[in-house]
Amino acid sequence: MNKLHFKVGLFAAASLLLAAVFIVYLLHARGFFEKTFHLQLAAASADGVAPGVPVVFSGIEIGRVTSLGLNDDGGIIIRTEFLGRNAKWLKENSTFTLDKPIVGGAKIRVDSPDLKAPALPDNATMLLLTSDISKEIPALVARVQAILANVEYLTRKDGDLNTTLANARTVTGRMTGEYGMLEGVLGSPEKARALTDSLEKTRALITRLDGLAAKADQWLFAEKGVADQTRESLAQVRLMLNDAQSSLKKADATMANAVEITDNVKASTQDLVQLRAEIDDAVRKANDLVNEINKKWPFARKPEVKLP
Amino acid sequence: MHFLAASIESLGAKVVGWFTVGYGMFAFLGRAGLLLLEPATWNRATFDVVVKQVYFTAVQILHVFLGYALLISWLIITIILSTARDFGLVEFASEMTIRVLVLELLPFLTALFVALRSGSAINTEVALMQVNNELDALAHCKVPPMQFEFLPRLIGGVVSVVTLAGLAGLLAMLMGYVAIYGANSAGFEPYTQTIAKIFDLKIMAGLIVKCALFGLAVTLIPVTAGLETPKKLFMVPVSVLRGMMRVFFAIVAIEGMSLALKYI
Numbered sequence: 001m002n003k004l005h006f007k008v009g010l011f012a013a014a015s016l017l018l019a020a021v022f023i024v025y026l027l028h029a030r031g032f033f034e035k036t037f038h039l040q041l042a043a044a045s046a047d048g049v050a051p052g053v054p055v056v057f058s059g060i061e062i063g064r065v066t067s068l069g070l071n072d073d074g075g076i077i078i079r080t081e082f083l084g085r086n087a088k089w090l091k092e093n094s095t096f097t098l099d100k101p102i103v104g105g106a107k108i109r110v111d112s113p114d115l116k117a118p119a120l121p122d123n124a125t126m127l128l129l130t131s132d133i134s135k136e137i138p139a140l141v142a143r144v145q146a147i148l149a150n151v152e153y154l155t156r157k158d159g160d161l162n163t164t165l166a167n168a169r170t171v172t173g174r175m176t177g178e179y180g181m182l183e184g185v186l187g188s189p190e191k192a193r194a195l196t197d198s199l200e201k202t203r204a205l206i207t208r209l210d211g212l213a214a215k216a217d218q219w220l221f222a223e224k225g226v227a228d229q230t231r232e233s234l235a236q237v238r239l240m241l242n243d244a245q246s247s248l249k250k251a252d253a254t255m256a257n258a259v260e261i262t263d264n265v266k267a268s269t270q271d272l273v274q275l276r277a278e279i280d281d282a283v284r285k286a287n288d289l290v291n292e293i294n295k296k297w298p299f300a301r302k303p304e305v306k307l308p
Numbered sequence: 309m310h311f312l313a314a315s316i317e318s319l320g321a322k323v324v325g326w327f328t329v330g331y332g333m334f335a336f337l338g339r340a341g342l343l344l345l346e347p348a349t350w351n352r353a354t355f356d357v358v359v360k361q362v363y364f365t366a367v368q369i370l371h372v373f374l375g376y377a378l379l380i381s382w383l384i385i386t387i388i389l390s391t392a393r394d395f396g397l398v399e400f401a402s403e404m405t406i407r408v409l410v411l412e413l414l415p416f417l418t419a420l421f422v423a424l425r426s427g428s429a430i431n432t433e434v435a436l437m438q439v440n441n442e443l444d445a446l447a448h449c450k451v452p453p454m455q456f457e458f459l460p461r462l463i464g465g466v467v468s469v470v471t472l473a474g475l476a477g478l479l480a481m482l483m484g485y486v487a488i489y490g491a492n493s494a495g496f497e498p499y500t501q502t503i504a505k506i507f508d509l510k511i512m513a514g515l516i517v518k519c520a521l522f523g524l525a526v527t528l529i530p531v532t533a534g535l536e537t538p539k540k541l542f543m544v545p546v547s548v549l550r551g552m553m554r555v556f557f558a559i560v561a562i563e564g565m566s567l568a569l570k571y572i
Binding site: 004005007008011012015018019022025026028029030031060061 | 359360362363366367370471474475478497498500501503504505507508512
């Protein structure tokens with residue numbers, strides 16, 4: 001046996017075997033032994049999409065863009081290709097989003113919220129959404145600039161904010177003084193002291209007034225106080241007056257009878273007419289008195305002494 | 309004025325020299341190619357010499373070469389991985405590893421390895437044969453040197469570089485997998501995906517052609533350099549020196565061309 005030939009033969013056989021295994025592995029990896037799955041994505045713009053752009057599911061590449069084209073209506077049709085084993089991630093409720101990060105290449109992201117949903121058929125057409133961060137940047141920058149300009153205006157050297165801050169510093173400085181907050185508000189310790197002094201006096205006055213009011217309460221409105229006694233005496237006056245009224249009515253009736261009886265005796269009635277005038281006068285006075293009392297009395301009625 | 313003319317003349321001489329060397333090389337390659345097409349070339353004797361060449365160029369150095377490839381791959385993979393982790397780009401580490409090692413660095417180093425070991429030996433041997441008139445003697449004995457000496461060396465060189473680069477590449481891919489995912493099968497799917505992404509038909513064909521050109525460069529240039537040697541013994545080292553420099557430039561030119569074709 002030729003040792004040299006054996007070694008070369010072994011080397012060649014091993015190399016060929018490895019090469020063959022690698023080629024089979026490569027063909028498997030590239031999906032030569034399985035069906036390819038095609039999907040078309042309709043997009044408004046093909047900006048950033050090119051053949052070779054990966055389609056990723058949960059961060060893992062499952063397919064690629066093979067070609068771009070226009071349909072009859074001028075829309076973009078992006079053709080993608082998947083290995084048969086990866087097609088199971090594409091469901092009817094999957095969403096396709098074009099991601100264009102600031103760093104790194106564009107990619108199409110597949111989100112399948114429900115993996116139990118029915119699978120997409122081959123050659124289906126889906127909508128491609130766009131989430132373009134770079135397009136939002138100019139608007140964002142403009143807004144940030146406006147905010148910064150405002151901040152700059154507010155914090156300028158002679159600006160309101162600075163003045164306010166200076167004032168606040170003065171006030172808080174005073175607040176740390178003996179009279180604290182009051183000194184801060186009033187501006188100097190003297191004024192603060194004057195205010196606290198007057199407050200002290202007011203407090204003493206109020207205490208005294210309180211005592212006075214309590215005494216007055218007791219004197220006026222307590223049981224057997226002045227108010228109660230007044231009410232009782234007034235009620236008595238009222239009873240007396242009512243009595244007077246009823247006696248006057250009786251006198252009135254007697255008077256009428258007397259006038260009727262003595263109608264014929266004209267000459268002798270001159271004294272009676274005079275008496276009548278005197279009684280009338282007395283009744284009017286009594287009536288006036290009753291009215292006067294009723295006006296002052298809170299439970300007013302309209303008592304009247306009526307004369308015949 | 310005389311100085312300017314002299315320098316222009318020397319530049320012209322150099323350019324003519326380069327063209328002569330280039331022409332000699334491609335003419336030799338053409339003759340070898342034509343010979344390869346002749347059925348008479350495919351005989352047992354030629355095959356034996358080819359086997360011998362493959363043995364000396366590839367099999368004899370296999371363990372040393374694989375150890376060397378292992379070391380270089382491990383170093384490069386470690387550097388790429390730690391840098392990728394530092395910058396948060398681990399997802400690109402496997403692709404980077406394969407691209408740098410399998411497609412570029414390992415074929416290049418294989419060509420240099422074979423050139424240093426076999427190319428220099430071939431150059432010296434051919435130069436000595438030329439100085440000692442052995443080539444004329446062989447031709448006289450009806451043993452054409454092209455068929456029995458040079459062509460087997462070219463074939464052996466091409467086969468050796470392609471095979472060695474392939475083996476080193478497979479080893480590097482295996483090491484890359486172990487370094488990135490550890491010794492388990494968890495990363496098989498993503499790694500397969502990466503490999504599938506990188507090795508399309510164009511890349512595979514380009515890699516094989518590049519390795520074949522490397523193999524040709526490390527044997528063809530030493531043979532032609534040896535054949536140019538004037539029949540003086542002290543010119544042999546000069547011939548080897550020139551041959552090895554040309555081999556180096558040729559390897560760099562092929563690598564540069566392949567990169568330009570791939571990425572530009």
